[in-house]
Amino acid sequence: MPEQKRLSLAGIGCGSRTRTYMKLAMEQKNRYRIAAAADPVKQRTEAVRDFAPEEERDSVRLFKDAASLLAEPRLADVAIIGTQDDYHYAPCRKAMELGYHVLLEKPIAKTLKEALELRDTARLLKRRVAVCHVLRYTQFYRTLKKIIDSGEIGEVITFNANEGVGAWHFAHSFVRGHWGNSKTSTPxxxxxxxxxxxxxxWLMGRRKCLSVASFGELTFFTKKTLSSPRPERCTEWTTPVGEDPWDARKYATDDECKRWLGMVYD
Ligand SMILES: NC(=O)c1ccc[n+]([C@@H]2O[C@H](COP(=O)([O-])OP(=O)(O)OC[C@H]3O[C@@H](n4cnc5c(N)ncnc54)[C@H](O)[C@@H]3O)[C@@H](O)[C@H]2O)c1
Structure with a gap:
């Protein structure tokens, strides 16, 4: 049998997500090869390079940021774009212009206009842009999809879905973390x-959406709710762990939280 052509990959923004995808790709070294990585944090590009088999590491090109990688002619078949939400549109567009197909982290872009522009560019240039809506690939949702598509439960009229964002994930990401400010990130x-x-x-197979609403407020996370003097950072308490609900040290013993933090921190 002829050897399968390996897809070469360039990682743009080598934080938690890109490193996860690169690591997974290297579980199938006969299908993928790491060609390049870009990130202002050098250790992160080096970590991507070190996923490659030893004999291929020297050929992995490392860049200090997306712009310098994208200033080169195309270095790989696929660009994995794992930068933060406010920096998806520009590298994705440029990568497509250079000839890359793209694995793009969600959200596609910050505005509908930019998302549609990326769609149109992909169509025009015949590039494939796969958006990382990873739930579609889980056993659970694939099984649900199969059941719905089979007609076994008849026509779907209503669908209720709740996503429980863990307390620590909420506080870490959506209060003080990357998504703590919708102006600099996304709501x-x-x-x-x-x-x-x-x-x-995807599950319902219907394109039409009549309306979407989103609401919420910070409630606990305001200066008004502070009843006693608090340390500047939520890891700097001097009181016993667990006495205050905002003491982040308590999560050091939470197994689920530890697993997750290990993924999002270097
Ligand atoms: N599909 C999912 O389920 C899922 C889950 C979590 C996050 N995400 C999305 O993935 C994206 C990345 O999230 P993350 O948790 O990996 O974030 P992260 O902060 O760990 O990674 C982003 C990386 O981009 C780098 N970066 C910043 N400026 C850059 C530049 N100019 N050029 C190149 N790199 C640059 C940062 O140094 C960082 O390493 C976000 O848009 C997020 O919304 C998707």
Missing amino acids: MIVAKCCHDMDILY
């Missing part, structure tokens, strides 16, 4: 609910 309806909208659309 919840885009950052998190894009997965829900995608999965509902």
